[in-house]
Amino acid sequence: xxxxxxxxxxxxxxxxxxxxxxxxxxxxxxxxxxxxxxxxxxxxxxxxxxxxxxxxxxxxxxxxxxxxxxxxxxxxxxxxxxxxxxxxxxxxxxxxxxxxxxxxxxxxxxxxxxxxxxxxxxxxxxxxxxxxxxxxxxxxxxxxxxxxxxxxxxxxxxxxxxxxxxxxxxxxxxxxxxxxxxxxxxxxxxxxxxxxxx
Numbered sequence: 001x002x003x004x005x006x007x008x009x010x011x012x013x014x015x016x017x018x019x020x021x022x023x024x025x026x027x028x029x030x031x032x033x034x035x036x037x038x039x040x041x042x043x044x045x046x047x048x049x050x051x052x053x054x055x056x057x058x059x060x061x062x063x064x065x066x067x068x069x070x071x072x073x074x075x076x077x078x079x080x081x082x083x084x085x086x087x088x089x090x091x092x093x094x095x096x097x098x099x100x101x102x103x104x105x106x107x108x109x110x111x112x113x114x115x116x117x118x119x120x121x122x123x124x125x126x127x128x129x130x131x132x133x134x135x136x137x138x139x140x141x142x143x144x145x146x147x148x149x150x151x152x153x154x155x156x157x158x159x160x161x162x163x164x165x166x167x168x169x170x171x172x173x174x175x176x177x178x179x180x181x182x183x184x185x186x187x188x189x190x191x192x193x194x195x196x197x198x
Contacts, residue, residue, distance in 0.1 A: 039138040041157060045148045046136050050126040058126055064152040067098030068178045073133055074143040075106050076115050079161035084119055085190045086168030091123045093184035094175050100124060104133045145171060149178050165190055
């Protein structure tokens with residue numbers, strides 16, 4: 001397991017805060033002038049390149065020219081660690097339909113290498129210890145997930161840590177629509193897998 005991070009602070013009295021940018025949020029008491037985000041639902045994904053652990057360049061534009069991409073900005077804290085199983089199920093469920101899953105860790109390479117081996121991570125991943133990816137995607141929340149359709153338009157932004165799997169289940173439903181497939185209940189699949197291991 002990697003270090004504790006901010007997403008652990010998102011849990012409040014046993015309940016996790018999960019925010020989907022495409023769902024209505026309660027209105028604030030006082031109107032605060034909104035600053036238009038360049039990285040948001042309906043916008044083109046930013047120009048983004050990062051190197052994987054072998055030094056090979058990952059180009060988001062190249063990936064989205066082939067199919068949808070799920071970018072997950074994450075770490076290895078206890079919350080993200082518990083969520084990983086759901087995102088591995090998402091990857092397995094939709095990779096045959098063209099989905100590329102890209103996890104970007106904000107941890108030292110050596111720790112991520114050990115973590116990847118321990119968790120048998122089966123998706124594309126990279127390390128960004130400086131946090132430049134978070135700046136590019138205009139978020140400070142860890143984790144944040146960006147679903148980008150083929151062609152590069154952002155169709156969903158889901159921020160926050162949800163160890164129950166509900167966030168991943170909703171994201172799975174959005175991916176299913178994007179790839180024109182039946183939704184896979186990743187929350188149920190992980191629960192069944194955990195029960196089978198006992």
